[in-house]
Every structure is written in C-alpha cells, then in structure tokens.
Amino acid sequence: MPQSYIKKILKARVYDVAIESPVDPMPLLSKRLGNDILLKREDLQPVFSFKLRGAYNKMISLSEEERSKGVVAASAGNHAQGLALSALKLGVKATIVMPRTTPQIKVDAVRARGGKVVLHGDTYDEASTFAKKLVEEKGMVYVHPYDDPEVIAGQGTVGMEILRQVTGPLDVVFVPVGGGGLAAGVAAYIKYVRPEVKVIAVEPEDAASLKLAMDKGRRATLPEVGIFADGVAVAQIGKETFRVLRKTIDGVLTASTDEICAAIKDIFDDTRSIAEPAGALSLAGLKKYVEQNDCSGQTLLAIDSGANTNFDRLRYIAERTEIGEKREAILSVTIPERPGSFKKFCGALGRRNITEFNYRFGDDSDAQIFVGISVAAGGGDRQELVEALQKMDYPVADFTDNEMAKLHIRHMVGGHRPAAVKSELLYRFEFPERPGALMNFLTKLGNRWNISLFHYRNHGAAYGRVLVGLQADKEARNEIEVFLDKLSYSYHEETDNPAYQLFLS
Missing domain, CATH: 3.40.50.1100 (Rossmann fold)
Structure with a gap:
C-alpha cells in the first residue's frame, strides 16, 4: 500500500547532497490566471534536477x-x-x-x-x-531511475517539503511524469498527510505512458515516444510507480510541445530562470487545468523539476512560445497579385500586430502569403480573425495547429524566382520595431514597384528586419536607391548575395 512509503520518505537520506528547494510565488502568472500560483524550485538542486x-x-x-x-x-x-x-x-x-x-x-x-x-x-x-x-x-x-522503492522514497521528500513549506491553503499539486518516480513519491506522501489536496500528474502528449496505463487499467507500451521533453520520454510507466499512482493521483493531464514552450516562458517571466521542457511540464498542465475547470481563487502548485537543456534549443522554444500561449495565429491567405495588395491586406488587419510575413511571387493572378498575426490568448480571437478575413473575401487556411507548417513550411516559403519575374532586385531593411511598423514600411514603399518576395519575422528585438524582392531590372537600381534613401530606413542591397543566388534567384 502507498502508506508504506511514508516511513521510507521520513527516513530518506537526501540532504547529504540535496537542498530543501524553495517554493516561489509566480505573481505575474497568478494575476493572469486569477489563482495563487506557486512553483517548487527543484531546478535549484546541485545537479539542477530533483x-x-x-x-x-x-x-x-x-x-x-x-x-x-x-x-x-x-x-x-x-x-x-x-x-x-x-x-x-x-x-x-x-x-x-x-x-x-x-x-x-x-x-x-x-x-x-x-x-x-x-x-x-x-x-x-x-x-x-x-x-x-x-x-x-x-x-x-x-540503480533504476524511477522504479525502485528507495528511489521513489527519495523523490517523495519533495512532497514532504511542499507540505512543510505551504502551511496555508493548497488545492492542487501538479507533478511531471516520465517513469513516475517523483509523482509516486509526492502523491503517496501528500495523499496520506493531506488527502484533501489533489495531485494531478502531467505528461507530454507524445509520451503519455501513465495516461495509457490508466485508460487500459494496466501498464502498456507506447509505440512511439516524443523526445522534446527528454527528461520524461519513457515508453512505459514503471511497475511499482504505477501501483502507487493508480491509488493516489486525482487525474492525468497531457500538454503539447507548444504548451510546454509557453510554460517555459511563464517561468522565465516570473523567476528569470530557464526550465528544461520536462521541468516546465507540470506548469503547462496547471494552466490547462485552470482553463478546463474555469477555477479561480485557488492555490495551485507546480513542480519545476529541472533546468538541464541545451542553450541552442531556446531558439525553437522561443519560436513556439506564442503559439503555445495561443497568442499567435499562423495563416495562409490568398490575396490578389498586384501592387498595393500587401498594404490593403495589412489595413484589413487593423491594429493587430503582424509577427511574420512570408511571400514569393507565383503567378500574375493570386499571391499566397504565409502570415503570423498576434491574437488574444484563448483561441476565440483567432477564430474571429479568420471569419473577418473570410467576410472580406480573403481565402484563408488556419495553420496554427498544423505541425508541419510550424516546423518546416514557414521556413521554406518561396523558392527560386519564377520565370514570370524577369528580373529582381533584393534589399534587406531594418526599421525601429513598434506596433504598426510593418504597415508604415509598406505605406512608404508604395505601389511603384511590384513586390516579388517578402519575408518578415518579429523577433522581439529593437529593430524589425525585412527582406524584400522588387520586380525591377538593374537599370532601375539608382532610381530605387534614391527613393529608399528618402525612407530613412537602414537598408542593404543583397541581389548579389550568394545565398540569394543559390536558393532564391
């Protein structure tokens, strides 16, 4: 029975090497979610993990x-x-x-x-x-990483500390699950000492071995395991951990990669620390729990289980964060292929901030653009945006939940210059980044030259960066540059850049 773990947890010898990690408040997220959000900082251990x-x-x-x-x-x-x-x-x-x-x-x-x-x-x-x-x-x-009573008891000291540190109201504790050692130890202790506190296990959508076992009533093996959250990438829940968990947890939630990325940003915003994907998993589950249950005024605690991630993964995490927070819509929109269409489309968006704009001339009739647009969190605003564009006769495809589009297509829009574009001059611009900056840029560029290529991505930096192809021959270069000088934007001609010549020209 899980009660047998209480004595083991109380006797566990962990403090020869581990610290009693703090429980930190998350004021920014608490205000946003309307609940008191707490974070158990196991990322602060000497090995940056529980x-x-x-x-x-x-x-x-x-x-x-x-x-x-x-x-x-x-x-x-x-x-x-x-x-x-x-x-x-x-x-x-x-x-x-x-x-x-x-x-x-x-x-x-x-x-x-x-x-x-x-x-x-x-x-x-x-x-x-x-x-x-x-x-x-x-x-x-x-030495098994999770399916061993002594290992489970050691991890259970996290639960013991939580109840010692949070003496006031505590409604739900969210625990990340891979093999289940941490969840089993924490759930066994909390449900014995304070049974009124809910314990919710959280897994990645693509590595949900506990959910599979709970649904089947027995352990089973996942045919494939996603490795984005590598710390919890396990195909089958542990035998001993499942024996404990099926009697102690109050539910299992799963989180997508985008939701995990958004949780990493939430932790950074409130603590200025960077969690690994598995470390932010339980917070992603907490946010989903609040959304699904429409709860407010509760005290909710998530365990930040670790901070071991490669620095270069932050590029991917940052790219997916706004989508995970449902604050960015990724759309494919068809607009007429004629000068001024970009500007008209941007005007149709009103005050919405464009986060990305990819386009390559295809033919003389229609232009297919790949665009990212800031929307309010929750998904409702995104639907309103799509419907509004459709009412203005813009054919729209919503790619916000399309994994291939987010991973690959957004970086591959374009290709070589089509035969219909006889000649093209390429310019790279920088302009001060602020709401409406892209619209202002297009307005100043005007309709004098047809745009045959366009790439823009808002990176949250002080300066926006745009790559523009203008349908013009080299004889027009001086005329174009006289015009561009009047724009007062920093620019560089890139027509002879070998990267352009190899992949776009």
Whole structure:
C-alpha cells in the first residue's frame, strides 16, 4: 500500500547532497490566471534536477559489498547526474548509459562529476536494455531511475517539503511524469498527510505512458515516444510507480510541445530562470487545468523539476512560445497579385500586430502569403480573425495547429524566382520595431514597384528586419536607391548575395 512509503520518505537520506528547494510565488502568472500560483524550485538542486534525491537515497541504502561492485544506470541525463554526484560523494564507480539523443549539456555534466558515459540507442528504453546487459556481464548494481522503492522514497521528500513549506491553503499539486518516480513519491506522501489536496500528474502528449496505463487499467507500451521533453520520454510507466499512482493521483493531464514552450516562458517571466521542457511540464498542465475547470481563487502548485537543456534549443522554444500561449495565429491567405495588395491586406488587419510575413511571387493572378498575426490568448480571437478575413473575401487556411507548417513550411516559403519575374532586385531593411511598423514600411514603399518576395519575422528585438524582392531590372537600381534613401530606413542591397543566388534567384 502507498502508506508504506511514508516511513521510507521520513527516513530518506537526501540532504547529504540535496537542498530543501524553495517554493516561489509566480505573481505575474497568478494575476493572469486569477489563482495563487506557486512553483517548487527543484531546478535549484546541485545537479539542477530533483533526481539527485532518489539516486542518493538508493546509493546510501546499498551495502559496502554492493558499492564495491560499482553502479550502473540508464538515464536521459538528470538521473545520470544525480547518480554520478552521489557516487562521487560515496567513492563509488558509476557507469551511465545514455541515449544518443541526450542533450550534450547533460552528457558533459555527468562526465564532469566523474561518471563514465556510454551512449547507446535513441531512447531511454534502448539505453536501459543495454545497461541491464552490463549488469549481467560485469556484476554491477543497477540503480533504476524511477522504479525502485528507495528511489521513489527519495523523490517523495519533495512532497514532504511542499507540505512543510505551504502551511496555508493548497488545492492542487501538479507533478511531471516520465517513469513516475517523483509523482509516486509526492502523491503517496501528500495523499496520506493531506488527502484533501489533489495531485494531478502531467505528461507530454507524445509520451503519455501513465495516461495509457490508466485508460487500459494496466501498464502498456507506447509505440512511439516524443523526445522534446527528454527528461520524461519513457515508453512505459514503471511497475511499482504505477501501483502507487493508480491509488493516489486525482487525474492525468497531457500538454503539447507548444504548451510546454509557453510554460517555459511563464517561468522565465516570473523567476528569470530557464526550465528544461520536462521541468516546465507540470506548469503547462496547471494552466490547462485552470482553463478546463474555469477555477479561480485557488492555490495551485507546480513542480519545476529541472533546468538541464541545451542553450541552442531556446531558439525553437522561443519560436513556439506564442503559439503555445495561443497568442499567435499562423495563416495562409490568398490575396490578389498586384501592387498595393500587401498594404490593403495589412489595413484589413487593423491594429493587430503582424509577427511574420512570408511571400514569393507565383503567378500574375493570386499571391499566397504565409502570415503570423498576434491574437488574444484563448483561441476565440483567432477564430474571429479568420471569419473577418473570410467576410472580406480573403481565402484563408488556419495553420496554427498544423505541425508541419510550424516546423518546416514557414521556413521554406518561396523558392527560386519564377520565370514570370524577369528580373529582381533584393534589399534587406531594418526599421525601429513598434506596433504598426510593418504597415508604415509598406505605406512608404508604395505601389511603384511590384513586390516579388517578402519575408518578415518579429523577433522581439529593437529593430524589425525585412527582406524584400522588387520586380525591377538593374537599370532601375539608382532610381530605387534614391527613393529608399528618402525612407530613412537602414537598408542593404543583397541581389548579389550568394545565398540569394543559390536558393532564391
């Protein structure tokens, strides 16, 4: 029974290496959602993840003979770092089998703490199979990242701290789930000590192994596992963790990649820290819970489980954040192919901010544009925008939920100059970024030359950047540049740029 974990959690030896992480308020998000939002900061642990707790608690429970054999584990990174630091603290040799897809920051962190890293397979499950093979061949002790009572008890100290730190009202605690070690430990403790507090498990939509097990009433294996939230990318919920979770949690929610990205931004806005995707997962679930249940005035707590992410992933996260917050609509719109159509279309949008504009001349009749437009959160405003454009006889396709469009098509709009455009001059502009700046730019550009290529993306910087192709021959260059000089915008001609010549000309 889950009650058996209470004594284990109370006795867990985690504070030799772990800290009692703080619970921070999220004032900005609290005001926006109309609830008191709290964040349990496990990203502040020495290895930037809660995994240190369970790994050390398991290690300290081993006999001297077991420790002398060395330990081995499979991990996507956070358990690996926790085990490596625990092994270093106790003078034990540690071998960590990690999927080849593990972020380099986690691989380097394990090696820096003295762990031997073996990269094998593309998923946690492939790495786990190989690690167990090493146990058979070399006699090492296998330290499971989640499906072990001592590991679960170590993670359960997070729940113990939450109840010690939040002594007032506490309505719901949201816990991220991969294999289920953290969720099982936290749920077992909270539901025993304060059964009135709901515990909601949160998984990625593309790695929802607990939801699958709950729906079927038994453990099952996902045919495919998404790896964006690599810290929770597990194909099957743990056997022991599922035994505990099915008796203790109050529900399971899933979050999309875009919703996770939006939650990463929320954490940054309130704490100036950057969570990894798995670290922000529970907050994404919290926001969905508020939306689905229309709750207000409650105290809701999410566990920020880690901050181990590669810096270069932030480009992708930033790109998807506004969509995850439902503050950007991604549309394909057909407009007439004639001078002034861009300007007229922008005028039809009113005061809405254009976040992206991609276009390449196709033929003399219609122009197909790929456009991003700021909308109010929630989705209703987006629908109103689409309907308003349709009433103005603009054919519209809504790509906001189209994964291929968001991942690939937005970066591939265009291609080489069609035969109908006999000659083209290319210019790159910079102008002060503010609401209406794009419309102002188009107004000043006027209708004198037909636009044959257009790319604009709002990056939140001080200056907007636009790439424009003008349907004109080289003899018109001087005339164009005299006109452009009068615009007072910084510009550079890029007609001879080899990138343009290879891919667009």
